[in-house]
Amino acid sequence: MISTVAMNESISIIGAGLAGSALSVLLSNHGFSNINVYEKRPRETDQTLPQNRARSINLALSDRGIKTLKAAGVIDEIEKIAIPMKGRMIHSIDSKTNFQPYSSNSDKHLLSVSRQLLNEKMRDYAERKSGDRIKFHYDVSCRDVNFRDNSFTLVNNETKESKRITTNTLVGSDGAFSAVRQAMTRQDRQEYSQSFLEHGYKELCIPAGPNGTFLLERECLHIWPRGAYMMIALPNIDGSFTCTLFFPFEGETNSFAALNSREKVDNFFKTIFPDAYAVMPTLLDDFDANPTSSLVTVKTYPWSVGSKAVLIGDAAHAIVPFYGQGMNAAFEDVLDLYQCIIEESKGSVEFSNEAFTAAYRRYQINRKKNSDAIAEMAVENFIEMRDKVADEMFVFKKKVEHLLEEKFQLRYISRYELISFSTTPYSEAQRIGLINQQILSELVKEANFDINKIDLTKADNLIKQLLGK
Amino acid sequence: MISTVAMNESISIIGAGLAGSALSVLLSNHGFSNINVYEKRPRETDQTLPQNRARSINLALSDRGIKTLKAAGVIDEIEKIAIPMKGRMIHSIDSKTNFQPYSSNSDKHLLSVSRQLLNEKMRDYAERKSGDRIKFHYDVSCRDVNFRDNSFTLVNNETKESKRITTNTLVGSDGAFSAVRQAMTRQDRQEYSQSFLEHGYKELCIPAGPNGTFLLERECLHIWPRGAYMMIALPNIDGSFTCTLFFPFEGETNSFAALNSREKVDNFFKTIFPDAYAVMPTLLDDFDANPTSSLVTVKTYPWSVGSKAVLIGDAAHAIVPFYGQGMNAAFEDVLDLYQCIIEESKGSVEFSNEAFTAAYRRYQINRKKNSDAIAEMAVENFIEMRDKVADEMFVFKKKVEHLLEEKFQLRYISRYELISFSTTPYSEAQRIGLINQQILSELVKEANFDINKIDLTKADNLIKQLLGK
Numbered sequence: 001m002i003s004t005v006a007m008n009e010s011i012s013i014i015g016a017g018l019a020g021s022a023l024s025v026l027l028s029n030h031g032f033s034n035i036n037v038y039e040k041r042p043r044e045t046d047q048t049l050p051q052n053r054a055r056s057i058n059l060a061l062s063d064r065g066i067k068t069l070k071a072a073g074v075i076d077e078i079e080k081i082a083i084p085m086k087g088r089m090i091h092s093i094d095s096k097t098n099f100q101p102y103s104s105n106s107d108k109h110l111l112s113v114s115r116q117l118l119n120e121k122m123r124d125y126a127e128r129k130s131g132d133r134i135k136f137h138y139d140v141s142c143r144d145v146n147f148r149d150n151s152f153t154l155v156n157n158e159t160k161e162s163k164r165i166t167t168n169t170l171v172g173s174d175g176a177f178s179a180v181r182q183a184m185t186r187q188d189r190q191e192y193s194q195s196f197l198e199h200g201y202k203e204l205c206i207p208a209g210p211n212g213t214f215l216l217e218r219e220c221l222h223i224w225p226r227g228a229y230m231m232i233a234l235p236n237i238d239g240s241f242t243c244t245l246f247f248p249f250e251g252e253t254n255s256f257a258a259l260n261s262r263e264k265v266d267n268f269f270k271t272i273f274p275d276a277y278a279v280m281p282t283l284l285d286d287f288d289a290n291p292t293s294s295l296v297t298v299k300t301y302p303w304s305v306g307s308k309a310v311l312i313g314d315a316a317h318a319i320v321p322f323y324g325q326g327m328n329a330a331f332e333d334v335l336d337l338y339q340c341i342i343e344e345s346k347g348s349v350e351f352s353n354e355a356f357t358a359a360y361r362r363y364q365i366n367r368k369k370n371s372d373a374i375a376e377m378a379v380e381n382f383i384e385m386r387d388k389v390a391d392e393m394f395v396f397k398k399k400v401e402h403l404l405e406e407k408f409q410l411r412y413i414s415r416y417e418l419i420s421f422s423t424t425p426y427s428e429a430q431r432i433g434l435i436n437q438q439i440l441s442e443l444v445k446e447a448n449f450d451i452n453k454i455d456l457t458k459a460d461n462l463i464k465q466l467l468g469k
Numbered sequence: 470m471i472s473t474v475a476m477n478e479s480i481s482i483i484g485a486g487l488a489g490s491a492l493s494v495l496l497s498n499h500g501f502s503n504i505n506v507y508e509k510r511p512r513e514t515d516q517t518l519p520q521n522r523a524r525s526i527n528l529a530l531s532d533r534g535i536k537t538l539k540a541a542g543v544i545d546e547i548e549k550i551a552i553p554m555k556g557r558m559i560h561s562i563d564s565k566t567n568f569q570p571y572s573s574n575s576d577k578h579l580l581s582v583s584r585q586l587l588n589e590k591m592r593d594y595a596e597r598k599s600g601d602r603i604k605f606h607y608d609v610s611c612r613d614v615n616f617r618d619n620s621f622t623l624v625n626n627e628t629k630e631s632k633r634i635t636t637n638t639l640v641g642s643d644g645a646f647s648a649v650r651q652a653m654t655r656q657d658r659q660e661y662s663q664s665f666l667e668h669g670y671k672e673l674c675i676p677a678g679p680n681g682t683f684l685l686e687r688e689c690l691h692i693w694p695r696g697a698y699m700m701i702a703l704p705n706i707d708g709s710f711t712c713t714l715f716f717p718f719e720g721e722t723n724s725f726a727a728l729n730s731r732e733k734v735d736n737f738f739k740t741i742f743p744d745a746y747a748v749m750p751t752l753l754d755d756f757d758a759n760p761t762s763s764l765v766t767v768k769t770y771p772w773s774v775g776s777k778a779v780l781i782g783d784a785a786h787a788i789v790p791f792y793g794q795g796m797n798a799a800f801e802d803v804l805d806l807y808q809c810i811i812e813e814s815k816g817s818v819e820f821s822n823e824a825f826t827a828a829y830r831r832y833q834i835n836r837k838k839n840s841d842a843i844a845e846m847a848v849e850n851f852i853e854m855r856d857k858v859a860d861e862m863f864v865f866k867k868k869v870e871h872l873l874e875e876k877f878q879l880r881y882i883s884r885y886e887l888i889s890f891s892t893t894p895y896s897e898a899q900r901i902g903l904i905n906q907q908i909l910s911e912l913v914k915e916a917n918f919d920i921n922k923i924d925l926t927k928a929d930n931l932i933k934q935l936l937g938k
Contacts, residue, residue, distance in 0.1 A: 185663070189718070189763050193662035194654070249658070294658050 010034035010351050012152075012167040014142045014180050018115070019313035019330040020173030021122040024134045025072045026338040028126065031349035033133040038154060040174075043138040058234040058242040059118070060085065060221065060324035061111040062420040068331035071338075074125045078118060082111035083235045089220040090389055095275040099220065100389070100398060103414075104405040108421045110221070110324065112234040142174065145183035150308045168351040170309040173330075176298055178315035184305060191302075197295040197320060197382070199229065200249050200256060204286045206279045208239025215279040216241060223385060224273050229254065230386035231273055243276065246386065249292070256292050295320045297375050303364040307356035310363070312337060317371035322382040323419060325374050329426070332370075337363045370426040377419070377430055396449050397440045403451060404439075404459060412436070412463050435466045479503035479820050481621075481636040483611045483649050487584070488782035488799040489642030490591040493603045494541045495807040497595065500818035502602040507623060509643075512607040527703040527711040528587070529554065529690065529793035530580040531889040537800035540807075543594045547587060551580035552704045558689040559858055564744040568689065569858070569867060572883075573874040577890045579690070579793065581703040611643065614652035619777045637820040639778040642799075645767055647784035653774060660771075666764040666789060666851070668698065669718045669725060673755045675748045677708025684748040685710060692854060693742050698723065699855035700742055712745065715855065718761070725761050764789045766844050772833040776825035779832070781806060786840035791851040792888060794843050798895070801839075806832045839895040846888070846899055865918050866909045872920060873908075873928060880932050881905070904935050 011032065013020045016039035024037050061069075061082065069075040086109045087101035102108060126134050143153040143162075151166040172180025185192040209215045214235060216222055222233040222241070229248060233241040248255040259265050262284045269277040277283065298318035304310040313330030340359035345352065388394040404412040415433030418424045424432075439462045447453040480501065482489045485508035493504050530538075530551065538544040555578045556570035571577060595603050612622040612631075620635040641649025654661040678684045683704060685691055691702040691710070698717060702710040717724040728734050731753045738746040746752065767787035773779040782799030809828035814821065857863040873881040884902030887893045893901075908931045916922040 189665040191664055193664075195660055195662075196658040 009036050009165060009167040011036070011169055011171065012165065013037040013171040013173055014152075015039065015172070015174035015178075015315070016119075016123065016136055016138070017173060017175060017313070018119060018122065018327055019334050020171065021119065021126060022068055022072055022331060022334045023171060023173065023312065023338060025074065025122065025126045025130070026068075026334065027341070028130040028133040029073065030338075030342055033349070035130075035134045037134060037136045038140050038142060039136065039138050040141045040157065041138065042157075043136075058236065058244075059113055059115050059327050060234065061113050061118075062324065062328050064325075064423055065328040065331040066111070067423055068335040071335055072122075072125075073129075074122060077121050077125065078113065079111070081117045081121065081237055082113040083237060084109035084219055085112050085221045085234070086219050087221075088389065089217050089222045091222060091224045091273070091275055092390065093226070093272065093274070097217075097275075098395075099217075100395070101402070103417055103421060104402040108417075109219070110420060112221070112236070114236060115327075142179045145170065145180055145309075147183065147187070147305045147308050169307055169356055172309060172311040172315040173313050174315050176296055176314045176318035178311065180309060181298075181300060181311055181315050184309070184311070185300065187305065190300065192300045193298070195297045197297075197379075198248055198250070199246050199382075200292045200294050201244050201246050201321075202256070202287065202292050203290050204231075204243040204245060204280065205282060206233060206241040206243060206276065207281065212239035214239050214241075223389060224276060225386050225388075225390045226272060227387050227390075231276065232385075233276070243280070246295075246382070249294075259287075262288070297379065299372065299375065301364070301368060303368070304360035307351075307353045307360065310337065310360045316367075317375060319371075319375045319378045320382060321378070322385055323374060323378040325378060325419065325426075329371060329374050332423070333363075333367055336366055340366075373426040373430040374419070377415075377426070377433075392449065393444070396447075396451075397444055399451055400440055400443055400447070400454055401436070403454060404463070407456060408460070408463055411467065412439075412459075432467070439463065439466060478505050478634060478636040480505070480638055480640065481634065482506040482640040482642055483621075484508060484641070484643035484647075484784070485588075485592065485605055485607070486642060486644060486782070487588060487591065487796055488803050489640065490588065490595060491537055491541055491800060491803045492640060492642065492781065492807060494543065494591065494595045494599070495537075495803065496810070497599040497602040498542065499807075499811055502818070504599075504603045505606065506603060507606045507609050507611060509610045509626065510607065511626075512605075527705065527713075528582055528584050528796050529703065530582050530587075531793065531797050533794075533892050534797040534800040535580070536892055537804040540804055541591075541594075542598075543591060546590050546594065547582065548580070550586045550590065550706055551582040552706060553578035553688050554581050554690045554704070555688050556690075557858065558686050558691045560691060560693045560742070560744055561859065562695070562741065562743070566686075566744075567864075568686075569864070570871070572886055572890060573871040577886075578688070579889060581690070581705070583705060584796075611648045614639065614649055614778075616652065616656070616774045616777050638776055638825055641778060641780040641784040642782050643784050645765055645783045645787035647780065649778060650767075650769060650780055650784050653778070653780070654769065656774065659769065661769045662767070664766045666766075666848075667717055667719070668715050668851075669761045669763050670713050670715050671725070671756065671759050671761050673700075673712040673714060673749065673759065674751060675702060675710040675712055675745065676750065681708035683708050683710075692858060693745060694855050694857075694859045695741060696856050696859075700745065701854075702745070712749070715764075715851070718763075728756075731757070766848065768841065768844065770833070770837055772837070773829035776820075776822045776829065779806065779829045785836075786844060788840075788844045788847045789851060790847070791854055792843060792847040794847060794888065794895075798840060798843050801892070802832075802836055805835055809835075842895040842899040843888070846884075846895070846902075861918065862913070865916075865920075866913055868920055869909055869912055869916070869923055870905070872923060873932070876925060877929070877932055880936065881908075881928075901936070908932065908935060 013024055016037045020037055024035050028035060066075060069078055086106060087099055090098045090100060123136060139157045141155045141157055143155055145152045149166060151164055153162050153164055155162040170180060172178050174180055184190050206215055218235055224231040229246055231243055231245045233243040235241055250257050252258060259268055265284060265287050269283055296318050297320060303316045312333040319326055340363040344355040344359040401414050405414060415429055415436055418429035418432060442462060443454055443459055482493055485506045489506055493506050497504055535544060538547055555575060556568055559567045559569060592605060608626045610624045610626055612624055614621045618635060620633055622631050623634055624631040639649060641647050643649055653659050675684055687704055693700040698715055700712055700714045702712040704710055719726050721727060728737055734753060734756050738752055765787050766789060772785045781802040788795055809832040813824040813828040870883050874883060884898055884905055887898035887901060911931060912923055912928055
């Protein structure tokens with residue numbers, strides 16, 4: 001079962017997910033060849049199998065991700081499978097709804113897109129455009145990465161045959177539980193941490209109505225904030241919504257542990273999410289069948305081993321999903337890494353030790369502070385989404401914020417806007433966000449929840465003083 | 470090479486280091502049997518081989534460790550191989566020395582002891598006293614721990630033969646790079662972090678003088694503080710001292726990277742540690758031959774998997790060595806875990822799922838906050854040792870602290886004393902230490918470095934007010 005067919009390769013990408021596929025497309029478009037992409041899942045995923053069900057099926061694509069897809073030339077195809085979301089629809093426990101636009105500019109939106117469709121489009125595009133420069137391999141697992149001779153074992157999951165592959169460079173785009181990163185963490189002086197929330201998540205479903213109609217408002221991200229937990233729903237092109245319940249694992253009441261019978265689940269949804277419950281006919285079966293998954297933040301550093309290996313996306317920095325930025329951050333990594341590689345390669349499309357070492361070093365320095373910033377903001381945003389969006393002061397501050405955005409265009413930009421509708425570095429957005437909070441807190445003091453009482457001269461001065469131009 | 474001889478065992482301890490050996494002794498003394506201890510090193514370690522050279526050869530045993538050794542009945546034998554250290558001897562760059570006692574009570578001391586001798590004594594004692602209740606196995610590595618069926622693979626390092634062992638419970642006492650912990654970190658929701666200092670260390674040697682005489686003051690821990698780095702030396706019973714240089718890995722000057730020739734090493738020691746240099750005839754060979762090791766803090770949680778596995782010592786919480794508490798914290802784990810096991814077992818000396826689950830849970834809750842506290846204080850103490858001990862204000866505050874200890878016995882106790890000469894929980898010592906600092910800062914304000922100007926009435930009031938009884 002253990003074979004020793006050694007293969008010599010140029011660029012080996014572990015993981016044919018979004019980041020790995022996008023990088024292969026960019027490099028191949030630029031002229032790099034001999035790129036092999038290895039994916040542990042089979043080419044066609046059977047969504048009826050439990051292990052393939054309901055894990056991050058829906059994603060919200062924003063400006064950062066879109067920028068990379070434009071650079072890869074694939075954005076037109078992606079827009080066809082996406083639904084714009086212009087704001088949050090808040091569902092209260094008495095089934096009232098309240099729409100909160102993401103931006104004062106109603107053209108701005110996120111794109112709700114299925115992970116699986118997006119991935120298939122990327123791969124099809126890569127196979128169509130790359131000739132023989134990229135080769136995809138499915139149903140193979142990467143094991144025993146060795147950075148001394150830069151080799152790894154590839155196991156065929158079906159036949160269990162394995163072969164040893166040596167490569168010029170190894171890109172770890174193999175997600176939060178990355179095998180490439182795991183090998184790195186055994187290196188001396190490799191910083192590493194994995195930290196879990198006390199909440200897990202479970203995906204559920206609101207099916208389409210008759211003739212593919214949408215049973216909730218179509219162009220928004222729905223949220224049922226409930227203080228210590230929440231449910232969200234994102235639209236799919238077939239008229240359905242993918243719901244995700246974020247909920248504590250443990251606890252006497254209101255936890256996955258406590259909802260231990262179909263009756264309790266039924267009661268809970270009927271009481272807590274009544275309007276959603278009314279359009280979830282498969283709730284109890286979905287709740288049983290779909291896994292309860294954990295929410296992890298992973299940090300490590302460095303992200304590279306000389307020119308031998310580099311990490312991108314979740315492999316480098318898994319974050320919790322509450323800013324909708326996991327995929328977007330990964331796509332930003334891809335574009336940054338790609339640009340570092342082509343700049344350091346100075347026109348060459350061959351692997352060079354020197355160029356790749358310099359590129360990986362530049363890339364990891366650029367990206368580390370930004371991935372740390374979004375990791376932190378994503379955890380914070382959980383509290384905002386599950387709790388604060390239902391809070392009067394929070395809602396009022398959002399209104400004031402939209403007023404400032406309108407009155408002081410280009411001078412006052414909300415953090416949400418900087419994160420989701422710009423490519424301002426995450427760390428810079430975090431810094432500006434703190435100043436924005438200071439300004440808002442100052443302005444709401446005397447307004448008594450009346451938007452007309454906001455002192456715009458004071459606002460002008462504060463913005464000038466604290467945010468400059 | 471892969472055999473399938475399955476063995477069924479009761480208590481399997483991975484790692485025959487200090488913690489593993491001590492736990493086996495305590496359990497066996499109490500009546501537990503069928504204890505197997507597996508050690509990856511050979512029984513007799515050849516100290517001339519490079520891989521066995523100069524890694525944490527010397528340790529400072531303090532009250533916490535001594536308590537466990539007393540409980541195990543082995544303290545008398547250990548005292549014979551130990552040298553008391555009553556304080557720090559500070560060596561300045563002009564070769565002046567200054568003795569700083571650890572405590573105002575001159576009876577109090579740490580014990581300098583060789584890790585290897587201590588380990589051998591423990592093992593010999595275990596083998597002599599335990600009959601066939603404990604079995605030690607050397608030169609075997611633990612791999613592929615599986616918590617579902619509680620099994621692991623044991624590889625004979627010489628023959629490469631392996632066998633699969635199933636066990637009732639697995640104790641991971643296999644150090645900072647624990648295989649048992651590594652398996653745990655792949656469990657869902659296992660918190661884990663590894664974090665390295667920018668400093669590494671290298672062990673060096675001051676040999677004994679003629680007829681086993683000591684070439685430096687015998688009963689103290691020697692420190693050469695130099696701001697960004699330092700060297701220390703601990704006495705051995707043969708008259709030699711083991712020196713450790715704590716030094717940055719990287720940097721243009723004053724780093725391991727910069728000392729890249731024998732000439733540079735020679736020059737550096739001659740200039741920076743002149744008095745030590747004069748008694749280090751093998752310096753250049755030692756510097757070449759001995760490894761440069763990194764300094765890691767490892768945290769994880771939980772420390773157990775039901776009744777199936779538990780971590781102790783460095784496997785649960787590797788800390789940096791600057792409080793001299795790594796071994797002492799490990800011994801404290803051992804005694805705590807042992808007490809939890811015998812209390813929950815209620816007189817039984819058989820493994821029971823229920824009792825061991827309860828014991829492991831109690832133990833990890835007891836110990837986690839304390840190991841976090843000592844981990845933090847150990848990093849802080851590095852700054853104290855390398856930098857502050859040479860600072861006038863620091864030295865004066867130490868004097869004031871000794872004055873308070875004398876005048877207000879049992880009411881004012883220094884943090885160092887609480888850590889090293891008591892078994893007050895580390896987290897409690899940390900809390901009191903912060904209050905002590907507040908009191909000292911207040912008292913030194915008007916004293917102008919004159920101990921006679923310390924206002925003892927004010928001190929009395931502050932102690933009453935902030936520390937209570």
